[in-house]
Amino acid sequence: xxxxxxxxxxxxxxxxDQVLNRDESAKLSAHLRDCSACTAYASEIKxxxxxxxxxxxxxxxxxxxxxxxxxxxxxxxKSQSSNYLTMRTAAVSLVxxxxxxxxxxxxxxxxxxxxxxxxxxxxxPTPSHLTAQxxxxxxxxxxxxxxxxxxxxxDTLVSIAEQFSVPVPAITELNQLEEEMVHSGMELTIxxxxxxxxxxxxxxxxxxxxxxVLNFRTSTPGG
Amino acid sequence: xxxxxxxxxxxxxxxxxxxxxxIEALVREYEAGVFRLAxxxxxxxxxxxxxxxxxxxxxxxxxxxxxEQKSFQSWLYRIAVNHxxxxxxxxxxxxxxxxxxxxxxxxxxxxxASPEEATIQNEKEAALWRSINRLDERHRIVLVLRxxxxxxxxxxxxxxxxxxxxxHSRLHNAREKLRDALKHLHGx
Numbered sequence: 184x185x186x187x188x189x190x191x192x193x194x195x196x197x198x199x200d201q202v203l204n205r206d207e208s209a210k211l212s213a214h215l216r217d218c219s220a221c222t223a224y225a226s227e228i229k230x231x232x233x234x235x236x237x238x239x240x241x242x243x244x245x246x247x248x249x250x251x252x253x254x255x256x257x258x259x260x261k262s263q264s265s266n267y268l269t270m271r272t273a274a275v276s277l278v279x280x281x282x283x284x285x286x287x288x289x290x291x292x293x294x295x296x297x298x299x300x301x302x303x304x305x306x307x308p309t310p311s312h313l314t315a316q317x318x319x320x321x322x323x324x325x326x327x328x329x330x331x332x333x334x335x336x337x338d339t340l341v342s343i344a345e346q347f348s349v350p351v352p353a354i355t356e357l358n359q360l361e362e363e364m365v366h367s368g369m370e371l372t373i374x375x376x377x378x379x380x381x382x383x384x385x386x387x388x389x390x391x392x393x394x395x396v397l398n399f400r401t402s403t404p405g406g
Numbered sequence: 407x408x409x410x411x412x413x414x415x416x417x418x419x420x421x422x423x424x425x426x427x428x429i430e431a432l433v434r435e436y437e438a439g440v441f442r443l444a445x446x447x448x449x450x451x452x453x454x455x456x457x458x459x460x461x462x463x464x465x466x467x468x469x470x471x472x473x474e475q476k477s478f479q480s481w482l483y484r485i486a487v488n489h490x491x492x493x494x495x496x497x498x499x500x501x502x503x504x505x506x507x508x509x510x511x512x513x514x515x516x517x518x519a520s521p522e523e524a525t526i527q528n529e530k531e532a533a534l535w536r537s538i539n540r541l542d543e544r545h546r547i548v549l550v551l552r553x554x555x556x557x558x559x560x561x562x563x564x565x566x567x568x569x570x571x572x573x574h575s576r577l578h579n580a581r582e583k584l585r586d587a588l589k590h591l592h593g594x
Contacts, residue, residue: 193578196574196577196578196581196582197574199577199581200552200558200559200574200577201558201559224585227585227588227589228581228585230588231534231581231584231585232553232581234530234531234534235534235549235553235584236553236554236556238527238531238534238535239446239550239554240554241527242446243442243445243446243554244442245441245445245451246438247437247438247441247442247454247455247458248455249434249437250433250437250459250462252426252429252433254459255429255433255459255462255463255466256424256426256429256466275500275503279503279507282507
């Protein structure tokens with residue numbers, strides 16, 4: 184009795200993993216004699232298998248660094264290893280919390296410029312207390328976000344500074360500009376969360392490669 | 407990978423008794439196999455090393471409960487596969503988190519070059535690797551155990567605690583996908 188193409192292909196696949204019994208083997212060879220499609224199928228599967236084995240060997244047949252036996256038999260190793268994991272997990276969660284917190288700040292920027300002048304540092308802001316000022320110890324000039332801006336025609340240093348709500352000297356200093364002149368096409372790094380010394384704050388409405396509108400502010404005592 | 411299927415009974419007994427030399431002999435015998443198994447599942451040397459260490463820690467602790475109905479290698483590999491999977495799960499959680507964070511901040515994460523690229527020799531291999539990487543974990547592990555570790559379907563079934571029919575069908579599906587990958591290559 185002849186078998187269908189599907190059955191033949193199933194037997195071809197099975198035959199790559201184990202020896203087929205006499206009956207299966209006879210049925211398959213009878214089918215393959217007359218079926219060029221299944222013969223092609225068999226050779227394609229064979230090709231896959233022939234490539235797989237040497238390719239995987241080349242990739243993974245490496246000699247590992249021998250394990251330390253004292254670590255395996257000593258009791259300390261386990262706790263060390265789990266301590267490491269715990270510390271890693273804790274570090275990841277801290278970063279995540281910090282990022283979420285910043286994201287939240289981005290989404291709910293404070294709308295009261297007056298509060299900036301207050302040197303008092305309120306506790307962690309809550310949605311019901313949106314005027315609160317976020318003071319982060321991580322938000323320093325060095326690690327605050329910067330963005331690249333390509334100077335457009337008719338831009339002046341003052342207009343760019345206003346656009347980003349940062350003082351002109353902050354831009355000239357960061358870009359090491361010797362004179363207060365910019366020309367179109369010039370690339371400027373803007374310290375977009377540089378705080379304004381006057382304490383006033385303009386809503387930033389810029390369009391750059393960075394999408395979120397960042398209104399980070401920091402304060403210094405007496406600033 | 408078929409060299410040592412059963413650790414000598416005496417060696418195991420001595421390991422249980424706490425004989426350091428016996429433990430060392432056992433570890434040295436199997437550590438390369440366990441490491442390669444972990445590496446082939448995880449694709450990362452550091453994580454594979456961690457999994458190898460965890461596997462032997464668990465195995466040495468559980469040694470008194472080892473019964474000889476199964477080959478020692480299968481028993482050990484099973485522990486290694488379980489540890490690898492738990493690492494993969496952790497990695498997935500972290501990656502998911504990272505993806506959502508990068509989506510929020512529109513940041514570009516530096517893409518690490520796939521370690522496989524170094525050993526790819528031709529277009530066909532590249533196509534197969536891509537296809538292997540797209541397979542889900544269950545299919546990928548079966549394929550790796552079959553073609554890298556050269557284990558039989560019966561052994562794979564023992565390691566994964568899945569019946570042989572399922573292993574056959576996973577191998578079938580995986581090979582079919584890889585065959586498609588090569589066919590597409592020829593077609594283009």
